[in-house]
Each structure stands twice: as structure tokens, then as C-alpha cells.
Amino acid sequence: xxxxxxxxxxxxxxxxxxxxxxxxxxxxxxxxxxxxxxxxxxxxxxxxxxxxxxxxxxxxxxxxxxxxxxxxxxxxxxxxxxxxxxxxxxxxxxxxxxxxxxxxxxxxxxxxxxxxxxxxxxxxxxxxxxxxxxxxxxxxxxxxxxxxxxxxxxxxxxxxxxxxxxxxxxxxxxxxxxxxxxxxxxxxxxxxxxxxxxxxxxxxxxxxxxxxxxxxxxxxxxxxxxxxxxxxxxxxxxxxxxxxxxxxxxxxx
Amino acid sequence: xxxxxxxxxxxxxxxxxxxxxxxxxxxxxxxxxxxxxxxxxxxxxxxxxxxxxxxxxxxxxxxxxxxxxxxxxxxxxxxxxxxxxxxxxxxxxxxxxxxxxxxxxxxxxxxxxxxxxxxxxxxxxxxxxxxxxxxxxxxxxxxxxxxxxxxxxxxxxxxxxxxxxxxxxxxxxxxxxxxxxxxxxxxxxxxxxxxxxxxxxxxxxxxxxxxxxxxxxxxxxxxxxxxxxxxxxxxxxxxxxxxxxxxxxxxxx
DNA sequence: CGTGCCGATGCCCGTTCATGCCTGATTGTG
DNA sequence: CACAATCAGGCATGAACGGGCATCGGCACG
Numbered sequence: 203x204x205x206x207x208x209x210x211x212x213x214x215x216x217x218x219x220x221x222x223x224x225x226x227x228x229x230x231x232x233x234x235x236x237x238x239x240x241x242x243x244x245x246x247x248x249x250x251x252x253x254x255x256x257x258x259x260x261x262x263x264x265x266x267x268x269x270x271x272x273x274x275x276x277x278x279x280x281x282x283x284x285x286x287x288x289x290x291x292x293x294x295x296x297x298x299x300x301x302x303x304x305x306x307x308x309x310x311x312x313x314x315x316x317x318x319x320x321x322x323x324x325x326x327x328x329x330x331x332x333x334x335x336x337x338x339x340x341x342x343x344x345x346x347x348x349x350x351x352x353x354x355x356x357x358x359x360x361x362x363x364x365x366x367x368x369x370x371x372x373x374x375x376x377x378x379x380x381x382x383x384x385x386x387x388x389x390x391x392x393x394x395x396x397x398x399x400x401x402x403x404x405x406x407x408x409x410x411x412x413x414x415x416x417x418x419x420x421x422x423x424x425x426x427x428x429x430x431x432x433x434x435x436x437x438x439x440x441x442x443x444x445x446x447x448x449x450x451x452x453x454x455x
Numbered sequence: 456x457x458x459x460x461x462x463x464x465x466x467x468x469x470x471x472x473x474x475x476x477x478x479x480x481x482x483x484x485x486x487x488x489x490x491x492x493x494x495x496x497x498x499x500x501x502x503x504x505x506x507x508x509x510x511x512x513x514x515x516x517x518x519x520x521x522x523x524x525x526x527x528x529x530x531x532x533x534x535x536x537x538x539x540x541x542x543x544x545x546x547x548x549x550x551x552x553x554x555x556x557x558x559x560x561x562x563x564x565x566x567x568x569x570x571x572x573x574x575x576x577x578x579x580x581x582x583x584x585x586x587x588x589x590x591x592x593x594x595x596x597x598x599x600x601x602x603x604x605x606x607x608x609x610x611x612x613x614x615x616x617x618x619x620x621x622x623x624x625x626x627x628x629x630x631x632x633x634x635x636x637x638x639x640x641x642x643x644x645x646x647x648x649x650x651x652x653x654x655x656x657x658x659x660x661x662x663x664x665x666x667x668x669x670x671x672x673x674x675x676x677x678x679x680x681x682x683x684x685x686x687x688x689x690x691x692x693x694x695x696x697x698x699x700x701x702x703x704x705x706x707x708x
Numbered sequence: 709c710g711t712g713c714c715g716a717t718g719c720c721c722g723t724t725c726a727t728g729c730c731t732g733a734t735t736g737t738g
Numbered sequence: 739c740a741c742a743a744t745c746a747g748g749c750a751t752g753a754a755c756g757g758g759c760a761t762c763g764g765c766a767c768g
Contacts, residue, residue: 204474204507204508204509204510204512204726205507205508205725205726205727206505206507206512207474207507207512224744224745225743225744233727233728234727234728234729235744235745236727236728236729236745236746237726237727237728239744239745239746240726240727249560249580249583249584255734255735255736255743255744255745256735256736256743256744256745261583261584315515324597326579326582326583326586326595327583329579329600330579330580330583330605333579333600333602333605334602336602339599340599340600341597341598341599341600341611342579342595342597342598342599342600342607342611343597343611344577344594344595344596344597344598344607344611344612344615345594345595345597346592346593346594346595347582347586347593347594347595349586349587349589352583352586352587354595354597358594358595358596358597358611358615359597362597362611457716458715458716458717477754477755478754486717486718487717487718487719488754488755489717489718489719489755489756490716490717490718492754492755492756493716493717496756508724508725508726508753508754508755509725509726509753509754
């Protein structure tokens with residue numbers, strides 16, 4: 203097995219499980235720990251992994267708190283299905299706004315190489331993922347970067363979204379319901395989401411069913427601002443019916 | 456069997472099995488390893504295969520950024536020393552502008568955790584690296600993202616730098632000399648560098664000695680715009696003297 | 709039919725690369 | 739505060755590499 207293959211595999215493992223450790227990798231690949239360390243160092247320098255004592259964690263995580271691995275793995279299946287279903291809703295070409303969020307990030311990572319899109323995002327991990335994509339013209343929205351979500355917020359971000367007009371915005375929300383609309387815990391982030399929502403002709407919301415009927419501190423839109431909701435089949439058909447009556451098309455992936 | 460036929464077949468084998476190795480191919484086609492290496496090199500240059508030590512892997516199977524990885528390995532030692540020396544020039548607290556560039560990125564990665572800085576950057580890799588640094592308030596400069604350098608450029612970036620004032624800017628250049636000043640191959644990038652330079656009270660340039668006396672297409676400043684140049688000892692003391700007489704302090708790490 | 713050119717191939721040899729091993733320093737944990 | 743795990747750097751080794759040169763074989767042209 204060649205070094206780059208091994209590194210690629212390490213990267214995959216890291217992204218899948220949220221972290222890797224030197225000793226298990228050495229055993230797994232039948233090489234010494236030194237070699238693994240060299241691999242991790244290379245991946246670290248390339249910015250794909252973050253080296254920590256004893257192992258490494260994937261770079262560009264939405265947050266790196268201990269709770270993350272668990273949160274990531276929670277509903278991972280649903281998120282993947284949602285991301286895949288969302289891909290089908292993307293135009294083959296045109297302009298796209300991508301909100302910050304792990305499901306949106308998964309979708310972004312799966313955009314096929316032959317696409318020809320203009321993408322605007324204020325999410326650092328998504329931008330990092332798409333910067334190499336040959337078919338994508340990427341525009342980064344600046345601003346203060348929130349540690350927790352790695353998303354740009356505040357004046358620069360708001361102004362940037364105020365100056366553009368996109369075909370589709372793919373948004374994420376921490377909570378959604380007919381009564382309380384779209385909510386998220388942070389005010390600054392909500393303001394940016396609202397600006398992104400306003401800048402697009404068509405709004406697609408990606409949210410797994412655990413977000414349904416949740417409400418958080420900051421509201422950034424009403425449900426009927428959303429043209430299409432993509433969620434998983436944890437949402438009951440009755441709830442989906444309620445949402446559709448409120449004017450939002452619902453896809454249960 | 457003619458060379459193009461053989462290469463075609465090598466490509467097919469590589470795509471089928473995910474990898475090929477020099478020795479087996481040599482045996483398979485009854486030619487020497489040198490010939491296979493030449494074939495692989497040709498396919499690599501054509502972008503169809505990715506060459507690795509001992510063999511090759513079909514292109515697209517790895518998602519490394521070859522350009523970035525390659526630049527990382529060039530003059531890695533010098534760059535590390537320069538980056539380390541540059542750290543000593545950073546204020547303990549205050550506002551910092553970080554330009555795009557591998558040496559600057561290394562410096563950024565080495566900023567101690569106990570620092571308390573406000574950092575502004577238009578470089579995506581650097582931002583990704585600093586986004587979860589607890590002591591750093593990070594501000595991202597938006598704009599169109601260039602594939603080659605992963606840096607934001609154009610109107611949004613220029614305006615953002617026009618609106619701020621920082622204590623120190625850490626810049627990179629592809630070429631520097633007393634006569635031709637600071638140059639880089641891309642016009643858009645040069646404009647952003649100039650804006651960053653203008654926005655800072657003190658300008659530190661990181662450039663290894665191979666950049667000395669180089670000149671590239673786009674000029675973004677004169678040498679005396681630079682307060683401090685940090686380079687390696689590949690720069691002769693005489694050349695350093697010339698630079699100092701031109702008004703720039705020189706550190707040879 | 710001969711001849712000279714040129715690309716492809718093979719061979720040689722100094723250099724680089726990937727890996728493993730060792731040692732001393734560093735770090736995290738109990 | 740001490741112990742065990744982990745890390746970084748230096749060194750050794752065998753495989754792989756790359757450039758220079760010689761050879762071979764086809765092809766065009768006279």
C-alpha cells in the first residue's frame with residue numbers, strides 16, 4: 203500500500219468516526235507508529251486533519267468539542283439521505299447560496315465534479331471543501347467567524363448577501379415549525395441566515411426530523427419563506443401534511 | 456506494442472484495480488521499469504494518473520491538492536525557520552492581517568494557544584486553521600476564491616481591507632527586489648495584497664531567499680513599504696545589506 | 709536500396725524516498 | 739508529582755527514481 207493511499211484511507215476513517223489514533227492505525231495498516239505519525243503530519247500540513255496528542259481529528263469540523271463525535275454520528279444516516287436528496291434539487295448550473303451546517307456540508311461534499319455552479323457561502327468548512335472543485339466558481343462571504351459553527355457573521359456578511367441574488371439558497375435550521383418558523387440559537391447567525399434567505403429566488407431547507415417543532419432563541423424566517431423542505435421519514439406524514447398546507451413542499455428522504 | 460497503446464492499457468488497469476505498480480507493469484508488458492516510469496510520468500503529466508512512489512493511482516481517487524502539497528515540500532526547512540522567526544515579531548495582542556501563502560500558513564499554525572489576537576485574513580486555509588483557536592478573534596475577508604491559492608480576491612476583499620486598520624500585516628510575495636519591489640503572478644491577488652499592506656501600520660514580509668531578485672507580472676508594492684523582511688540565510692549578507700540600505704530591516708533565520 | 713534521422717527503449721549510477729529503529733524530550737493522567 | 743504514553747529528530751537501509759548515454763528500429767528521403 204502506497205503512502206498516499208494510506209493517507210487517503212486515514213482521512214476517510216477520521217471523517218467517518220470523528221477521530222483516529224496512532225496506535226490503532228499502525229495496527230490496522232501494519233506499519234509502525236512513526237509512519238502513521240508522518241502520515242498524520244502530512245495530512246495536518248495539508249490542512250485536512252488536525253493533529254492532537256495520540257491521534258488526529260478531521261479539520262473543518264463544525265465544532266471540535268467532545269460532544270461532537272456523538273452529535274455527528276447521531277442521525278448520520280438521515281443526514282446523508284437528506285444531503286443526497288438535496289443534490290437532486292440543485293440546478294445543473296446557476297448560482298447557489300450554501301448556509302453553514304453539517305447536512306449542507308455533506309451535500310456540498312457530494313456535488314458531482316462535472317457540475318458548473320457559482321457557489322456563495324459564509325461557511326468556512328464548506329468553502330474549504332469546495333475551493334478545489336474544478337467546476338465551481340466559489341465566492342466567500344466574509345465576516346467575524348464564530349468559533350462554534352465556523353461561519354462568518356455580522357456586518358460584512360450581511361452586506362455581501364445584500365448585494366447578490368442567487369437562484370437557490372440551501373439553508374439549515376436548528377428548529378422549524380409552522381407556528382414559530384425557522385429558529386437557531388444565535389442572533390448574529392440568524393441575521394445572516396435571513397440575509398441569505400432573502401437573496402435567493404428559491405429556498406431549500408435541510409433539516410432532519412429531530413428539528414421539527416423545536417424552537418430556539420433567534421428566528422430568521424417563517425415557514426412559508428421556504429419553498430422546499432427536505433427531511434427524513436422520522437417526520438410523520440401528518441406533520442408533513444401540516445407543513446404542506448402551510449405552503450412548503452416536503453420531501454421525506 | 457507501441458507506447459501509446461501500452462499507456463492506454465496501463466490507464467485501464469489503473470482504473471480497474473485502483474492502483475498499479477511499476478514492477479508488475481514492467482513484467483506484464485515485458486519492458487524495463489524505466490520505460491514504465493516514463494509512461495507513468497507521461498500519464499501523470501496528462502493528469503490521468505497520480506504518480507506515487509512505486510507506482511501510480513488513477514487521478515481523482517485522491518482528494519489532495521497537489522499544488523498545495525508540492526509547494527509545501529519545496530524549501531520546507533527554510534519556510535519553517537522563517538515562520539518561527541516571524542512568530543517572534545507578532546505582538547502579544549493586537550490586530551493582525553495575514554496574507555495567503557504557505558509560509559504565512561505555517562506561521563499561523565504555530566501561533567501559541569495563549570495568544571490573544573484579532574486576525575484578519577483572506578486566505579481560506581489560514582482561516583480554517585485559526586477558526587477554532589480559542590485566543591483568536593478571526594475575521595474572514597470575503598471575495599471570489601482563486602483555485603490556485605485558495606485566497607479571496609476582488610471587490611469584496613478590497614473593500615474589506617479598505618475599511619480596517621491593523622497593527623501588523625504579514626505578507627508573502629513571489630518575488631522581491633530593491634528595483635522592482637514586491638511582485639506576484641496574479642493581478643487580482645496583487646490588488647488584495649496592496650490593500651492589505653495599506654491597511655497595516657507595520658508590514659512584515661516573509662519570503663525565502665529563492666524569491667530574491669525574482670520579478671513577476673503584478674507589482675503590489677515597493678520594498679520600502681516593508682518594515683521588516685524575514686528570509687533564510689540563502690540570502691547573502693551583501694544582498695541583505697542592499698535591502699537594509701533601501702530601508703528594510705532584514706532578518707535571516 | 710542505402711542512409712541518416714529520431715523517437716523509443718534499455719542500462720548505469722548517483723540521489724531521493726519511505727520506512728523502521730533508537731534516544732532523549734514532552735505531554736497527559738492518575 | 740511521577741509514570742507511562744507519545745512525540746520529534748537522527749540515522750540506517752533497501753527500494754525507487756531520474757538523468758545521461760548508448761542502442762535499436764522504423765521511416766522518410768535521396
